[in-house]
Amino acid sequence: MELPQSFAQRMKGQLGLDYTRFEEALHQPAPTSIRLNRNKLPGQPSLPRIPWTETGFYLPERPQFTLDPRLHAGAYYVQEASSMFLEQALRQHTDLSQPLHVLDLCGAPGGKSTHIASLISPDSLLVANEVIRSRASILAENVTKWGSGNVVVTNNDPRDFSRLPEFFDVMVVDAPCSGEGMFRKDPQAVNEWSDENVNLCAQRQQRILMDVWDSLRPGGLLIYSTCTWNLAENEQNIAWLADQEKAQPLSLTLDPAWRVEATSLNGVSGYRFYPHQVQGEGFFLAALRKTGEYEAPQRSTKKKKYKLALAGKKEQALVNDWLVEPYRFAWVQHGEVISAIPENLFEELDELYQNMHVIYAGTEIAEVNGKKLKPLQALALSQHFNKAAFRTEELVLESALRYLRKEDIGISGNSNDWILLQFEGLPLGWAKQVGSRLNNYYPKEWRIRMELPGVLEFKSWGVREVRKLER
Numbered sequence: 001m002e003l004p005q006s007f008a009q010r011m012k013g014q015l016g017l018d019y020t021r022f023e024e025a026l027h028q029p030a031p032t033s034i035r036l037n038r039n040k041l042p043g044q045p046s047l048p049r050i051p052w053t054e055t056g057f058y059l060p061e062r063p064q065f066t067l068d069p070r071l072h073a074g075a076y077y078v079q080e081a082s083s084m085f086l087e088q089a090l091r092q093h094t095d096l097s098q099p100l101h102v103l104d105l106c107g108a109p110g111g112k113s114t115h116i117a118s119l120i121s122p123d124s125l126l127v128a129n130e131v132i133r134s135r136a137s138i139l140a141e142n143v144t145k146w147g148s149g150n151v152v153v154t155n156n157d158p159r160d161f162s163r164l165p166e167f168f169d170v171m172v173v174d175a176p177c178s179g180e181g182m183f184r185k186d187p188q189a190v191n192e193w194s195d196e197n198v199n200l201c202a203q204r205q206q207r208i209l210m211d212v213w214d215s216l217r218p219g220g221l222l223i224y225s226t227c228t229w230n231l232a233e234n235e236q237n238i239a240w241l242a243d244q245e246k247a248q249p250l251s252l253t254l255d256p257a258w259r260v261e262a263t264s265l266n267g268v269s270g271y272r273f274y275p276h277q278v279q280g281e282g283f284f285l286a287a288l289r290k291t292g293e294y295e296a297p298q299r300s301t302k303k304k305k306y307k308l309a310l311a312g313k314k315e316q317a318l319v320n321d322w323l324v325e326p327y328r329f330a331w332v333q334h335g336e337v338i339s340a341i342p343e344n345l346f347e348e349l350d351e352l353y354q355n356m357h358v359i360y361a362g363t364e365i366a367e368v369n370g371k372k373l374k375p376l377q378a379l380a381l382s383q384h385f386n387k388a389a390f391r392t393e394e395l396v397l398e399s400a401l402r403y404l405r406k407e408d409i410g411i412s413g414n415s416n417d418w419i420l421l422q423f424e425g426l427p428l429g430w431a432k433q434v435g436s437r438l439n440n441y442y443p444k445e446w447r448i449r450m451e452l453p454g455v456l457e458f459k460s461w462g463v464r465e466v467r468k469l470e471r
């Protein structure tokens with residue numbers, strides 16, 4: 001990798017004597033790390049922990065993740081370690097036990113959204129947004145696999161959030177940036193880098209921040225992050241915002257052993273991750289509190305016209321016991337699809353449907369057509385799913401991968417049932433047995449496209465779990 005000259009020059013100025021170690025680190029392989037979904041994998045793996053998060057771990061090597069059915073089951077997310085530092089900003093500056101409205105503005109592919117979903121209380125709402133449509137679908141897929149049930153995925157431009165004034169308690173802006181911190185993982189980022197692009201990115205970030213600022217409540221928390229190291233896209237932008245909006249800069253308590261670098265510019269604290277100091281990629285994070293007093297809006301006494309329609313009692317009764325605590329949910333119907341949304345979030349969700357382009361909300365449970373009922377993929381992957389309501393079949397590795405490739409797989413018995421297919425107790429999706437045939441209902445868009453290798457080797461992250469299957 002040949003570093004752009006002006007980038008190297010600037011970093012020498014920024015890092016001084018540390019520059020040589022920094023450059024050497026850029027030529028080392030990037031570490032591999034994952035974050036576990038504790039609702040699906042509660043055990044403690046024998047792996048080194050990422051110190052600033054409770055659920056992140058380093059792997060000794062990079063496995064072929066596509067060939068691990070647990071990834072498709074939403075049991076973990078492959079995420080770069082530094083970016084999990086978001087957890088510190090949330091834990092140190094919010095009360096996560098409270099019901100919060102959180103926005104993840106630049107959400108795709110979903111690393112931070114799934115992380116936030118694991119940290120907030122079940123009564124909280126996360127709006128995971130992505131402006132690019134194709135990327136919003138990937139975000140919706142990852143959110144669905146994570147299975148939290150209190151997440152809404154929207155596909156909106158930041159300026160659309162002006163329709164939701166003072167709606168959010170917390171806002172995460174993981175801004176599109178010049179990607180200097182991704183150089184060793186992504187050679188394309190090196191080719192696209194230029195001083196001009198850094199300036200364009202900085203201007204775009206300011207626009208994005210101004211576009212969404214009004215939808216943060218007074219007293220609310222803004223967490224801003226990038227994966228780049230220049231001042232313009234980081235400290236300078238946040239100092240500019242703090243000055244413009246009279247926001248209060250916040251600092252974080254760091255453990256010196258983490259080797260995260262704290263910076264300060266005009267009273268604004270920033271936190272920098274360099275690959276020669278931490279086991280992770282380049283990252284920057286800063287936090288601000290919006291000043292002022294929040295006054296909850298007066299509720300109108302006029303009868304409200306809702307956009308969300310509740311499912312009929314008959315339809316609801318058909319699917320009610322498919323979730324473990326059905327009384328916690330409102331059951332809404334959109335065409336033939338019944339979804340469950342947390343009961344306490346009905347008003348907020350309706351407001352989102354009125355104002356934004358919602359592409360996924362809550363948990364899609366079933367398609368109902370007269371007496372015909374079809375359980376949906378999101379139900380199988382939901383953390384609230386009542387598995388006892390269905391016949392389940394455990395698959396070995398090869399069958400699980402064939403199922404995820406949407407191939408035909410054999411199964412014993414002869415019935416007319418919906419069958420929940422699992423791998424190591426983790427639901428993967430649905431199949432329907434029709435006589436001796438088994439119809440595969442795994443979503444076509446999610447299927448594994450890669451050919452299975454001649455020898456399947458299941459190298460899990462737990463060192464003891466190496467398996468070979470000769471075929």
Ligand SMILES: C[S@@+](CC[C@H](N)C(=O)[O-])C[C@H]1O[C@@H](n2cnc3c(N)ncnc32)[C@H](O)[C@@H]1O
Nearest residue numbers: 106107108109110111112131132158174175176
């Ligand atoms: C750094 S990535 C987000 C990564 C994500 N937060 C995660 O942890 O997986 C930035 C995202 O911003 C989106 N984006 C690009 N231009 C944007 C704009 N003008 N406004 C808002 N988001 C934008 C990109 O499509 C991209 O998905």
